[in-house]
Amino acid sequence: MPMLTVENLMASYGVVRALHGISLEVNEGELVALLGVNGAGKSTTLKSITGVLRPVKGTITFLGKEITNRTPEFIVKQGISLVPEGRDIFGQLTVEENLRLGAFVSYERDRYKADLKEIFELFPILEERFTQAGGLLSGGEQQMLAIARAMMAHPKLLMLDEPSLGLSPTMTDQIFVLIKRLREMGSTILLVEQNAERALEIVERAYLLGNGEVEFAGTAEDLKHKVDIASVYFGGDDAQKAGVTL
Amino acid sequence: MSLLSRFMTFSRQHATLPLLMVPVIIAGIAINAFGSSLLLNVYTYFCVSLIMVLGLQMFMGNSGILNWTHIGFVGVGAYAAGILSTAPAVKHMGVPNMFPALVSLHMPVIPAILVGGLVAALLAAIIGYPLMRLSDFVGVITLFATLIVFHVIMTQWDNVTNGPRTFFGVQEFTTLWVALAGGLIAMVVAYWFRESGLGLRLRASRDDRYAAMSVGIDVVRVRYYSFVTSALMAGLAGGVWAHFITSFSPKAFYISEMFLLLSMIVIGGSGSISGAVAGTTVVTIARELLRQVEGTINNAHVLSFEVFGLTEAVMAVLMILVLIWRPGGVVGGQELRWPLFKRKEPGATKEAEDAA
């Protein structure tokens, strides 16, 4: 049984329908990407899974339990953590406080200490900036903090919303290396990306969203092929239409 | 397009006004013919309230800004019109400390009411300039503080208002017909304002301030003009009210009266003229019934104490319930259309949520 199942999800902002029945699955231990251009419905899907948005229709099941229409705090408790778009760290709070809040649902003193150590190994910069306000960090450091904060909850499923957005190429490289490493450490990850090329390098499976629908689903290899064909034979425009930016 | 079909389109587009006005007029004629004097009073009061609430709707409903000062402008209009239309001899007796220049002023009722409206508008033009610049939450608090300032001045300035004491001797001019005419004019003006370019821009700034700014709407200016127009209506309503009630004190232009106006506009729905009219109707009737209940309880002496404030307490609960279940008010943000019962147009839910 898949870890996360989304079935026929429909969502709207007022009268504007953003999702027209999306279905997807994430199995335990997988690294899955959700690709598509701006406005394809990627973030809306994540927001519906985390309970920030109330879908109009459809069901979301996590570990055999239906979590549709539950509050964000309930869903986090079930083991889904989100690294929000644009980092969204607490700028007024210190790095330490950001991490402590990340551990809100799973706090145990000893484990917390051990987790911090692990985090510092992955992100040495956070140890340096431990007592500084989050808002003073650079964009890349904030992204690391956001990922670290989500990991503090020991999520069974980690979802990342456009982690490379607005970062320098070197920083983007680092973030993708990190995601790959997290995957190797055994995390289940759902990655939302506009940068399809980069994402397809590290994921196993991917869903391609366009206009609020799943346009294509398959392994990374299949998608790469499709992307190649689209760009080679039909030019950039059709690649765009297929929801892929290169 | 034939003339007839053009007329049909026009009347369908603007069916709101007749839909609202005809029942009000019929009720007025019926009450004048068959109603008791109490009913006559209640109806006249309803029409005067209608002018106040529609004035409030013009600014608050279209801009989304809670205008606490509204009742203050009603007060300014009431005092100004009252002072102007009352005979010098009466004022000399009633307000011993009044400035001699004010005592000697005297004019007929209708010009007095008009001048009262202008005085309120002028005041709004002066204080609106800084107020309309303040952002939403600070704006709410400063508008509330401005109401307090109005009240302090009204209660302290006994050379003009007779201080906290009653200002009396205003002649009775507002009959049922005068009030009804005022109410109908207010409906036309408020409707016209809502559909006008200014009203449209104001509503755009309410729904999304930054989007409105990005299409070139000067939000502060639009708010400012609307604030002044709304104050004009409030001042006129105050004058009409003063000549109905004939004696009043600053208490009549303070928080509990503002609560009444707010309950009317909130229960009906501030987003539309239909809402304002419906809210005024519902609240006037509910309030009168509650008063009867309160009076009956007190007269029956079943309780060892007098029940004060039951009306307000129940109105407050009613208001909260409406906000919970129908935050857009009973009518919602849309105007009544002909035919009355039709499937909601798309977008209706969105606007209903925005209006409060």
Added chain:
Amino acid sequence: MIDLEFLINTLSLGSLYALLALGLVLVYGILKLVNFAYGEYIMIGGYGLYFSATVLHLPWWATMLFAVLAAVVTSYLTELAAFRPVRNKSANALIVTSFAVSIFLQNAVLILVSPRARAVQLPAVFSRTVSIAGATTPVRNLIIIGTTVVVLVALSVLMKRTVLGMAMRAAAEKFTTTRLMGVPANLVISAAFIISGLLAGIASIFWIGRSASVDPVTGSAPLLIAFIATVMGGMHSPTGAVVGGFVYGLLFNILSITLPAGMISYRDAFMFVIVVLFLLFRPEGIIKGGYTEERVG
């Protein structure tokens, strides 16, 4: 004119105003609600003092405890019954709800107790005067200053050192993201209302203590002070509220001394005019930054 007596006077008035403003801004920070019912928590606190002393015959310290508890319970109950159901409606709906709650509480007391003022006696030590370095001042003033210092320290420890405090600060900054950490929305909002009620309760003891009586509309004056102090200091942080409270106290005392006798009844009007003019030049208040304008939804 700036002598020790003036200083103590201003500090104690400023302390009281800071407490009032702080209670208002804590709820505003998280819920973006300008709470018009806040004055009623103070009024209920006052009736708590009256009721526990005259009906329950509690000792003076217990009456104070009772008053604070009454304010806290009222604040929490209004959150549960009124604010929670309209929380994700429009900003105006929230404000109007708080206004309706205020009217409801005033009239409930009017019906259940009496429209007439009730005398409230505080222990004699409050009104006794002492002299410090030649300045004579009521003991009450010193108690207010002392209590405020304790409250401010306790509150900053709560906000900085506890997870709840962190969550509240986080929620004031980014409400939805805080929920994504697994922090229940109801927890932080209820906590804000309870602390707000606590501050209102403590302030009510001193407020009612000064006038020695309580009536159904007692709450409107402190509410207004809290309003003006917060907009002046800045609606965006607790620090702003405290600064606003002290500045307002100072302004009040200066106006009391400098205004000619004939104008003293216009003091409040003058104060608001000064504040509005000040806001024109600096709409964010004295202290910038901190809370954002994101609404709970």
